[in-house]
Amino acid sequence: MNYTNLTKIAINALKRNKFRAFLTMLGIIIGVGSVIGMLSIGEGSKKSIQQEISSMGSNMIFVMPGSQRRGGVQMGRSDAKSLTLSDISQLKKEAMYLSAISPQVSASGQAIKGNKNWPTTMYGVDASYLDIRKYELEDGRIFTEREIKSLGKVCLIGKTVTENLFGENVDPIGQTVRFNGIPFKIIGTLKEKGQNQMGMDQDDMLIAPYTSVQRRILAITHIQTIYASAVSEEKSDAAIDEIIAILRKNHKLEADAESDFEVRSQSEMIQTFSSISNMLTTLLGAIAGISLLVGGIGIMNIMYVSVTERTKEIGLRMSVGGRGNDILVQFLIEAVLLSLSGGLIGILFGLLISYIATTLLNFPLVIMVQAIVISFLVCSVIGIFFGWYPARKAAGLNPIDALRHE
Amino acid sequence: MDHVIIKVEGLRKEYHIGEMTVHALRKVDMEIRQGEFVAIMGASGSGKSTMLNILGCLDKPSGGDYMLDGVNMRKLNKNQLAGLRNSKLGFIFQSYNLLPRTTALENVELPLYYNSKVKAKERKERAIHALEQVGLGDRFHHMPNQLSGGQQQRVAIARSLVNDPVVILADEATGNLDTRTSYEIMELFQKLNDNGKTIVFVTHEPDIARFMKRNIIFRDGRIQREVAVENRFSATELIAKLPKEDDTDFLSA
Ligand SMILES: Nc1ncnc2c1ncn2[C@@H]1O[C@H](COP(=O)(O)OP(=O)(O)O)[C@@H](O)[C@H]1O
Ligand SMILES: [Mg+2]
Numbered sequence: 088m089n090y091t092n093l094t095k096i097a098i099n100a101l102k103r104n105k106f107r108a109f110l111t112m113l114g115i116i117i118g119v120g121s122v123i124g125m126l127s128i129g130e131g132s133k134k135s136i137q138q139e140i141s142s143m144g145s146n147m148i149f150v151m152p153g154s155q156r157r158g159g160v161q162m163g164r165s166d167a168k169s170l171t172l173s174d175i176s177q178l179k180k181e182a183m184y185l186s187a188i189s190p191q192v193s194a195s196g197q198a199i200k201g202n203k204n205w206p207t208t209m210y211g212v213d214a215s216y217l218d219i220r221k222y223e224l225e226d227g228r229i230f231t232e233r234e235i236k237s238l239g240k241v242c243l244i245g246k247t248v249t250e251n252l253f254g255e256n257v258d259p260i261g262q263t264v265r266f267n268g269i270p271f272k273i274i275g276t277l278k279e280k281g282q283n284q285m286g287m288d289q290d291d292m293l294i295a296p297y298t299s300v301q302r303r304i305l306a307i308t309h310i311q312t313i314y315a316s317a318v319s320e321e322k323s324d325a326a327i328d329e330i331i332a333i334l335r336k337n338h339k340l341e342a343d344a345e346s347d348f349e350v351r352s353q354s355e356m357i358q359t360f361s362s363i364s365n366m367l368t369t370l371l372g373a374i375a376g377i378s379l380l381v382g383g384i385g386i387m388n389i390m391y392v393s394v395t396e397r398t399k400e401i402g403l404r405m406s407v408g409g410r411g412n413d414i415l416v417q418f419l420i421e422a423v424l425l426s427l428s429g430g431l432i433g434i435l436f437g438l439l440i441s442y443i444a445t446t447l448l449n450f451p452l453v454i455m456v457q458a459i460v461i462s463f464l465v466c467s468v469i470g471i472f473f474g475w476y477p478a479r480k481a482a483g484l485n486p487i488d489a490l491r492h493e
Numbered sequence: 494m495d496h497v498i499i500k501v502e503g504l505r506k507e508y509h510i511g512e513m514t515v516h517a518l519r520k521v522d523m524e525i526r527q528g529e530f531v532a533i534m535g536a537s538g539s540g541k542s543t544m545l546n547i548l549g550c551l552d553k554p555s556g557g558d559y560m561l562d563g564v565n566m567r568k569l570n571k572n573q574l575a576g577l578r579n580s581k582l583g584f585i586f587q588s589y590n591l592l593p594r595t596t597a598l599e600n601v602e603l604p605l606y607y608n609s610k611v612k613a614k615e616r617k618e619r620a621i622h623a624l625e626q627v628g629l630g631d632r633f634h635h636m637p638n639q640l641s642g643g644q645q646q647r648v649a650i651a652r653s654l655v656n657d658p659v660v661i662l663a664d665e666a667t668g669n670l671d672t673r674t675s676y677e678i679m680e681l682f683q684k685l686n687d688n689g690k691t692i693v694f695v696t697h698e699p700d701i702a703r704f705m706k707r708n709i710i711f712r713d714g715r716i717q718r719e720v721a722v723e724n725r726f727s728a729t730e731l732i733a734k735l736p737k738e739d740d741t742d743f744l745s746a
Pocket of ligand 1: 508509510515516517535536537538539540541542543544
């Protein structure tokens, strides 16, 4: 058998029927492209949520007052005040799986500088808060233990607040802003963090010692939230158990009493959101699978019809000396060329869809190798099989029967 | 005497359609020698095409022997038969059977693609030569739908010639053509035969059969009689006698 000649014959036959070749390839292109595109959108959304959550903090665990087990009903005042500074010192003393602990109290209000004002939130925290929440100092310094003890009127300022009070390219360090009427000296600036996935501006904030916010602004003694970092992600669950045990002991709760606080962790949030986006990926995958199926049926149809249509051509080729095998190899080469080039174009098409969609949706671009391999294989196998199978039948005919085929 | 190219003995062909058996050929004996120009004649349904298809190894007989150029066909498998069609036979169909959207040159090259001994350069040269032989030296790159019926049949003849077969088999090769074009095609066949080609030509038209040297008349699947043609037509002379312009009065006469 002369493969060079048969390849030439196959290429000429494809050139003769460019439109049919295009239609066959289109099925493959759409099949492969949609699988790659859909799965990459699904996977991208998952990645995006994961990144979002992990940017919230490092192995972060937070404790809120009250209990969600009561059906989400607003808790009474005693519940809302259940966390105190004594909890913090007890955790610092006893917890083994926590690398950092910070209280948080927050107050919203007006920040004023000269004739400009800006509504924002002031967070009262400990120095370790920055590490826990993955905020970074851009310039200046964080407040000291002494400033915390002495209810220091100092603060760190987020980019958004700086821009709205001072304008761009102004160094606010050393200046004073008034928050809810109290002057705070700016001692440091925070690095820009941008918006989170919910569209919340994470740079619209002031950070001050928790003592100052507690007493000077809110006039309270309890704390609103405890933030902590587990020593590692694997120890996150152990850290949660530990926190629960320490706080229950500190709150003097009976063994059968419900906790008056709620512990949540970042990894738990990741799991929750992952399971949602896994559902999304499954759904998109199912749609992609259906389009692959439809594409596959399209390929089958065109391949099958075109071979049947070409039985006369097969008869002619046999009448001038083509052997059954020559015919078979020709059709196989045609099917392989169509399937592979369709598959490759489909991959490019899929990557293009992925790129455009993830750019528009602001997801990270995740290229799913399995999606590429599987869809390419499925389409190629279908294309090649349905090019080969009817050709094999036709090649087994008597030349005269093939020629007479209508 | 020239050597025997085709020798058929007791050849039979039956078709089974449900309960019914059609005897397309009943014990045919025939011999065709090198350089002959034979017409297989007979009414429609008399078995001419069946006979020619078997001679062309496109179909298998139900019984009997067929020796082509000294080879007994019964002993050959499908691939060997394909090889034989490729190297020893040239087949011409009533409906031309050219590949659509394929140039005249590529159509003529087709048989040589299945002959791995012929390289690309030689393949092209031989196809060009064959097209020149049939008077289409200026139509290499025309597609079938850009050619007249007569020109398409010439391409088909060139295709049958290109592998230099021992015999050319034509089935109603002028059946789709008008009188003048038929004569022109017959002129080409006569020229090829003058140059030594053995030709077997199936036709149901007695007028066309008079261009050949010998007529074998089929009837009901048997050879009814054989005649050597007297006063054989010369296509060149007949064409000369035709009016210069294609005249429809003449054609219907
Ligand atoms: N494929 C076939 N199946 C059944 N009967 C056939 C087939 N081909 C030819 N015949 C029958 O065989 C007989 C001879 O046909 P054919 O050789 O085509 O005649 P001709 O060419 O002389 O007109 C006819 O009766 C025809 O009906
Ligand atoms: Mg016939």
